[in-house]
Amino acid sequence: AQTVTQSQPEMSVQEAETVTLSCTYDTSESDYYLFWYKQPPSRQMILVIRQEAYKQQNATENRFSVNFQKAAKSFSLKISDSQLGDAAMYFCAYPLTQGGSEKLVFGKGTKLTVNP
Amino acid sequence: NAGVTQTPKFQVLKTGQSMTLQCAQDMNHEYMSWYRQDPGMGLRLIHYSVGAGITDQGEVPNGYNVSRSTTEDFPLRLLSAAPSQTSVYFCASSFRVGQPQHFGDGTRLSIL
Numbered sequence: 001a002q003t004v005t006q007s008q009p010e011m012s013v014q015e016a017e018t019v020t021l022s023c024t025y026d027t028s029e030s031d032y033y034l035f036w037y038k039q040p041p042s043r044q045m046i047l048v049i050r051q052e053a054y055k056q057q058n059a060t061e062n063r064f065s066v067n068f069q070k071a072a073k074s075f076s077l078k079i080s081d082s083q084l085g086d087a088a089m090y091f092c093a094y095p096l097t098q099g100g101s102e103k104l105v106f107g108k109g110t111k112l113t114v115n116p
Numbered sequence: 117n118a119g120v121t122q123t124p125k126f127q128v129l130k131t132g133q134s135m136t137l138q139c140a141q142d143m144n145h146e147y148m149s150w151y152r153q154d155p156g157m158g159l160r161l162i163h164y165s166v167g168a169g170i171t172d173q174g175e176v177p178n179g180y181n182v183s184r185s186t187t188e189d190f191p192l193r194l195l196s197a198a199p200s201q202t203s204v205y206f207c208a209s210s211f212r213v214g215q216p217q218h219f220g221d222g223t224r225l226s227i228l
Binding site for chain 2: 006035037045047050096097103104105109
C-alpha cells in the first residue's frame with residue numbers, strides 16, 4: 001500500500017527560529033511529485049511547496065525549503081525565521097498514479113505552534 | 117476568478133436524511149476530488165474524477181455517490197446520512213493529480 005507518514009503529530013518553535021517537519025512515503029514509482037500543504041485555523045488548504053522527484057535540487061519558496069532524499073523516501077519541510085502566521089496544520093501529500101488510479105494521498109498532519 | 121466554490125459551508129442533518137454537497141470550479145480543471153477531514157486522520161479521499169463522465173473511488177467511498185456530467189461540477193451525495201459521516205468535507209480541483217490542488221473552503225457537516 002502506498003502511504004504517507006508524518007511522525008510528529010505536534011511541533012512547537014520559538015518565533016524567529018527554525019523548525020523541520022518530517023514526512024516519509026512509500027512508493028515504487030520513479031517519477032512523481034510531493035507536496036506540503038498548510039491549513040491555518042481558517043480551515044483553508046494552502047500549497048506551501050512542491051518537489052519534483054526527478055529534480056535533485058531541493059525546492060525553496062522564501063522561508064520554506066525541503067530536504068528531499070529520494071532513496072530514503074523522505075521529504076521534510078524546513079521553516080526558517082518562523083513567524084506567528086506559520087502556526088497551522090501542515091500536511092505532506094503524494095499523488096499516487098499507479099494501476100490506473102490518480103489519488104492524492106495525505107499524511108495525518110503535524111500541528112505547528114509558534115511561540116512568541 | 118471564483119476558483120473552487122463549495123456549498124453549503126455548514127449543514128446539520130438527521131440520521132437517514134439525504135443531501136448533496138455542491139462543488140464547482142471555473143478553471144477548466146479536468147481533475148476533481150472530494151476529501152473528508154477528521155481529527156487525527158488528515159484528509160482522506162472519498163471519490164475523484166479525471167474528467168466529465170469519469171469517476172472512481174478513493175480511500176473511503178462507502179456511503180457516498182458522485183457524478184461528473186460537466187467539467188465544472190462535481191457534486192457529492194449522501195443517500196442516507198449516518199453519524200459516522202460527521203466531518204469537514206473539502207472539494208479540490210487541478211489539471212492533473214500531480215499538479216497543485218485548488219481547494220474549496222470546506223463544508224462542516226454534522227449528523228445527529
